[in-house]
Amino acid sequence: MRLQYPDTIRVVRVPCTGKVDIIHILRSFEKGADGVYVVGCMEGDCRFNNGNIRAKKRVAQAKKILDTIGIGGERVQMFNLSSAEGPKFAQYAVEMTDKIKELGANPIKKAFKKKAA
Amino acid sequence: MIVAQKKPMEEIIEEVKGYNKILIAGCNECVTVCEAGGKKEVQVLASALRMYFMNQGKEIKIDEVTLERQCDHEYLEEIRNIIDQYDAVLSLACGVGVQFMAEKYFTTPILPGVNTCFLGATEERGFWTERCQACGQCILARTGGICPVSRCAKRLLNGPCGGSTKGKCEIDSNVDCAWQLIIDRLKALGRLEQDYEKLTPIKDWSTDRAGGPRKVVREDVRI
Amino acid sequence: MSETKTPSKLEKILSSGQLAVTSECGPPRGSDPEVIRKKAQMIKDHVDAINITDNQTSVTRLCSLAACIHLKLMGLEPVLQMVVRDRNRIALQSDILGAASFDIHNILCLSGDHQKFGDNPQGQNVFDIDSMQLIQTVRLMRDEGKFLGGDDIARPPKMFVGAAANPFADPFEIRVPRLAKKVAAGAEFIQTQCIYNVDRFKEWLKGVVDRGLHEKVYILAGVTPFKSAGMAKYMKNRVPGMDVPDELVKRMSGVPKEKQPEEGLSICVETIEQLKEVEGVSGFHIMAIEWEEKVPEIVERSGLYPRPSVGE
Numbered sequence: 279m280r281l282q283y284p285d286t287i288r289v290v291r292v293p294c295t296g297k298v299d300i301i302h303i304l305r306s307f308e309k310g311a312d313g314v315y316v317v318g319c320m321e322g323d324c325r326f327n328n329g330n331i332r333a334k335k336r337v338a339q340a341k342k343i344l345d346t347i348g349i350g351g352e353r354v355q356m357f358n359l360s361s362a363e364g365p366k367f368a369q370y371a372v373e374m375t376d377k378i379k380e381l382g383a384n385p386i387k388k389a390f391k392k393k394a395a
Numbered sequence: 396m397i398v399a400q401k402k403p404m405e406e407i408i409e410e411v412k413g414y415n416k417i418l419i420a421g422c423n424e425c426v427t428v429c430e431a432g433g434k435k436e437v438q439v440l441a442s443a444l445r446m447y448f449m450n451q452g453k454e455i456k457i458d459e460v461t462l463e464r465q466c467d468h469e470y471l472e473e474i475r476n477i478i479d480q481y482d483a484v485l486s487l488a489c490g491v492g493v494q495f496m497a498e499k500y501f502t503t504p505i506l507p508g509v510n511t512c513f514l515g516a517t518e519e520r521g522f523w524t525e526r527c528q529a530c531g532q533c534i535l536a537r538t539g540g541i542c543p544v545s546r547c548a549k550r551l552l553n554g555p556c557g558g559s560t561k562g563k564c565e566i567d568s569n570v571d572c573a574w575q576l577i578i579d580r581l582k583a584l585g586r587l588e589q590d591y592e593k594l595t596p597i598k599d600w601s602t603d604r605a606g607g608p609r610k611v612v613r614e615d616v617r618i
Numbered sequence: 619m620s621e622t623k624t625p626s627k628l629e630k631i632l633s634s635g636q637l638a639v640t641s642e643c644g645p646p647r648g649s650d651p652e653v654i655r656k657k658a659q660m661i662k663d664h665v666d667a668i669n670i671t672d673n674q675t676s677v678t679r680l681c682s683l684a685a686c687i688h689l690k691l692m693g694l695e696p697v698l699q700m701v702v703r704d705r706n707r708i709a710l711q712s713d714i715l716g717a718a719s720f721d722i723h724n725i726l727c728l729s730g731d732h733q734k735f736g737d738n739p740q741g742q743n744v745f746d747i748d749s750m751q752l753i754q755t756v757r758l759m760r761d762e763g764k765f766l767g768g769d770d771i772a773r774p775p776k777m778f779v780g781a782a783a784n785p786f787a788d789p790f791e792i793r794v795p796r797l798a799k800k801v802a803a804g805a806e807f808i809q810t811q812c813i814y815n816v817d818r819f820k821e822w823l824k825g826v827v828d829r830g831l832h833e834k835v836y837i838l839a840g841v842t843p844f845k846s847a848g849m850a851k852y853m854k855n856r857v858p859g860m861d862v863p864d865e866l867v868k869r870m871s872g873v874p875k876e877k878q879p880e881e882g883l884s885i886c887v888e889t890i891e892q893l894k895e896v897e898g899v900s901g902f903h904i905m906a907i908e909w910e911e912k913v914p915e916i917v918e919r920s921g922l923y924p925r926p927s928v929g930e
Contacts, residue, residue: 301435304442343439346404347447389449548732549703549743553750553799555792556729557784557811560858566732578792592795594803597707597751597766 281364283371295319295356296329303340303354310387313353313378314340317370320358330358352381396425396516397489398523399432399509407440407485408447410506414483415454417444419508420474420496421461422488429523431509432487434461440487440508456481465492471499478503514545531602531609537590539580544598546573552595623806624760626723626778627695628667630928631901632807632836637894638901639922640697640809640838641913642669645680651688654680657910662694664917665904666925667724669697669809673704676736683713687720697780698722701730706746707755707766714759718775726780726809727752750803753781757804779804783837784811785822786861794825801835808835809903812842814853814885815861816892823898832898839893840903843912844882847871883912883919890920 292298295318306314316337318330334356341351355377357370411417419437427433441459448455458481463470465488478484483504486493490511497505513525528545534552535542544550548566555574558565562575581587600606622629631638641661646653658668668689672682686696698717700710714725729749733741747755756779758764763774781800785793797808813819819839826832844850847870854862866885873881886904893899902922906913917923 299435301438301442304439304446308442308446343404343443347443348450349446386446386449389452392452549729549748550745551729551748553748553803555787555789555796556749557782557787558731558858559788561788565858566734572788575789578789587792591792592799592802594750594754594799597747597754600746 281368283368284375286375287371294324294326294329295333296324296326298333298336300336300340300343303337304343307344307349307353307384307386310384310390312384312387313355313374313381315354315370315374316356317367318356318358320360323360349385350381353378353384396428396514397491397511398429398513398515398525399426399489399511400429401431401436401440401487401509402507404443407508408444411444411483411485412448412453414481414504416456416481416483418458418460418474418478418481418484419444420465420484420486420488421459422465422486422492423461423463426487426489426509428517430521432489436487437461440485462488464488466495468499471496528603530598530600532599534595537593537595538577539584539586539590541573541577541580543573543577546571546576552598624723624776624778625721626667626776627928628697628724628807629778631666631926634926634928636926637899637922638667638836638838639665639904639917639925640667640669640901641665641904641906641910642671642697642699643685643910644671644674644907645682645685647677647679649680651680651685654685654688655692658689658692658694660910661913662692664914664923664925666901667695667697669699669726669903672699672701672728672730673736675731676703676733676738678737683717686717686722690720690722695724696722697724697726699726699728700752701728702745702747702749702752703730703733703743706744710747710752711755711759711765714756714775714777715771718773718777723777724780725756725777726782727756727805728782749781750800753779753800753803753805778806780807780809781805782811783808784859785813785819786811786815787859790822793822794829794831797826797831797835798829801831805835807900808837810837810840811859812840812905813889813893814866815863816889818861819893820896823896827898832900836900837898838901838903839890839899840905841886841889841916842905842907843886843909843916844870844878845909846875846878846882847873849882883916886916887919890916890922894920 295316298316303314316333318333321330324330337354337356340354345351355374359366419441421432421434421437437459441457445457462473465471478500483506485506485508486496487508493505493507514527515523515525518524525545530544543552543554547554548564549556555572559572559575562572564570564572581590622633628638643654643657670682670685673679682699686698689696727749733739733743755766756777759771759775760777763771765771783797850862850867850870853860854867870878870881890902904913904916
C-alpha cells in the first residue's frame with residue numbers, strides 16, 4: 279500500500295506472533311530499544327489456532343517484568359489486526375511511536391552513555 | 396516431579412544486589428518441566444536483572460548456565476573451572492540442587508531463585524498439582540491409587556470427614572475431596588466393600604519428615 | 619447393651635433404655651471459668667451430660683479438658699470433645715489420662731475443622747492419627763489398659779467412647795458404611811450433626827437399622843434451634859455438611875422478625891417429637907450455639923423433662 283509510517287520502527291517478521299517469546303521482548307530493551315510492539319492477527323483468526331493468544335499472555339508477563347525492573351510496562355504493547363488492514367498497521371505504528379516519544383528514551387540508555395564515558 | 400515456582404523478582408533483586416559477579420544456574424529437569432528454572436527462565440531472569448541494575452547505574456556481571464541436574468555430583472562438577480569468577484550463584488534448581496551446590500562449592504554463596512513447592516504432576520500446561528508427600532510407606536494399593544496423605548487436607552486414613560461437600564474439600568471448593576475420589580475409584584474397581592470398610596491402622600510416621608532427615612541406601616550398588 | 623462398662627452417667631441412662639439428652643458449651647476465648655460455670659448452670663438440670671467443644675472451628679479457646687474439669691468440680695457430667703487436628707498421639711493419650719485422673723468418663727473423638735477456618739490459618743496441623751484411630755486408642759487404653767506403644771497403664775481410663783456422624787455430608791452412600799466403621803473401631807455412642815431434613819435423616823437411620831448397627835451403638839440425634847431466618851439461610855448456604863430444606867427457610871422467613879426465635883424453637887421441638895419414637899434413636903444432642911438459655915425450654919416442650927436420676 280506504500281503508506282507512510284515512522285522510520286524509527288524496525289520490523290522483525292515472524293510467521294506467527296506465537297513465535298515471540300518473553301526473552302525476545304526483554305533482549306530488545308536490553309539492547310536499547312525504547313519500545314516493542316507485537317502485531318498479530320485478530321483473536322480467533324490465528325491460523326495456528328492460538329499463537330496470538332500465547333503472544334498476548336507473554337506480552338502481559340513482559341509488562342509485569344518491565345514494571346518491576348523500572349523500564350516501564352507501557353513500552354511494550356500488543357495490537358491485533360488482519361493482514362488486509364494496511365492503514366491500521368500504519369495507524370498503530372504512529373500511535374506506538376507517539377507513545378514512546380512521550381515516555382522518553384529507554385532509561386538504560388543513560389547507563390550506556392555513562393559506561394562509554 | 397518436583398514442582399517449583401519462580402521467586403518474585405523483587406525478592407531476587409534483594410538477594411543479589413550486594414554482589415557484582417553472578418552466575419545464574421538453571422536445571423534441565425523438573426524445574427524446566429514446571430517452567431520455573433530451566434534455560435528459558437534463566438535467560439529471562441538474566442536479561443531482566445541486567446536491565447534492572449543498569450538502570451540503577453550499577454556495574455554487574457550476570458552470566459548464564461543450565462546444568463543437566465543439580466542433584467548429581469558429575470553435573471555440578473561442570474562449573475568447577477568457572478565458579479571462582481563469581482561472587483555468588485543464583486540457582487534456579489529446586490531446594491535440593493541449591494543445597495547440593497552449596498555443599499560442593501563451600502565458599503561461594505549459593506542463593507535460591509525458586510520456591511520449591513511439592514511433588515506433583517502436570518495436569519495441563521501451566522497447571523501443576525500435588526500428588527505425593529513422600530511419606531516413605533506407600534499405601535496406594537489400598538486406596539485405589541489415590542493418596543490420602545497428600546491429597547486429603549487432614550491426611551485422614553479413614554476418611555472422609557464431615558466437611559466433604561459435593562466431592563470437594565471443606566478448605567476450598569476447587570480442591571477435590573481425596574476420599575470422594577478414593578470412593579469413586581474403589582467403586583469403579585469393584586472394591587468398595589472390601590477396601591472401604593477395612594480400618595486402616597495408625598500410620599508409622601517415622602519414615603516421614605517426622606523421623607528426621609531420611610536416606611535410602613542400596614548396598615548392592617555401592618562399591 | 620444393658621451392662622455398662624464405665625462409671626459414665628450417660629452410659630447408664632442409655633443402657634437403661636431411656637432417651638438421653640446431652641447439650642454442649644463452648645469455652646470462652648479467655649481464662650475466666652465463670653463463663654463455663656454460668657452456661658452449665660443454665661442447663662444442668664435439663665441434660666444428662668454436657669459436651670465441651672475442642673477449639674471448635676479452629677478458633678483458639680480455653681481447652682476442652684480444663685473446662686470439663688471445671689464441670690466435674692461442679693458435680694456435673696462432662697463429655698470431653700477431642701479433635702486430632704492439634705495433638706499427636708503422645709498428647710492425645712496424655713490428655714486422656716489427664717481427664718481420667720479427674721474421673722471424666724465420656725469422650726467424643728473427632729477430626730476437627732481445618733485450621734484455615736480459625737484464627738491461626740498459618741499454623742501447622744497434626745493429624746498424627748485420625749478420629750477412627752483415636753476411638754481405637756481410647757478403647758485400647760480402657761479395655762486392655764495399654765498405651766499405643768504397648769506399655770501398661772497404671773489406673774487405665776474408664777471412658778465411654780463416642781464419635782460424630784453426619785448423615786448429611788457427601789457422599790451419602792458411604793455414610794452408613796462409615797458408621798459401621800466407627801462401630802468396628804469401638805464407638806459406643808454417636809452424636810449426629812444437627813438435623814433439619816428429617817426425611818433424609820430417617821433414610822440414613824433406616825440403613826443403620828438394616829445393618830443392625832443401632833444395637834451396637836447408641837445414636838443421639840443432633841438438633842439446633844434457628845434463632846432467625848438469617849441463621850437458617852447461613853446454615854443452608856455457608857456451612858459444609860448441613861442440609862436445610864427450603865420449606866424450613868421459608869417458614870422462618872414467613873414470620874416477622876420478633877417471632878422468628880419462637881418459630882425456630884418450635885421447629886426444633888417438632889423435630890425432636892418426630893424422632894422420639896423412631897427406631898434407632900437413643901436420645902438427643904441439643905446444640906444451642908450461644909443460646910444455651912433456651913435448652914431448658916426445648917427439653918421441657920419436648921416432654922423430656924425431668925431427666926432421670928441414676929445411682930452414682
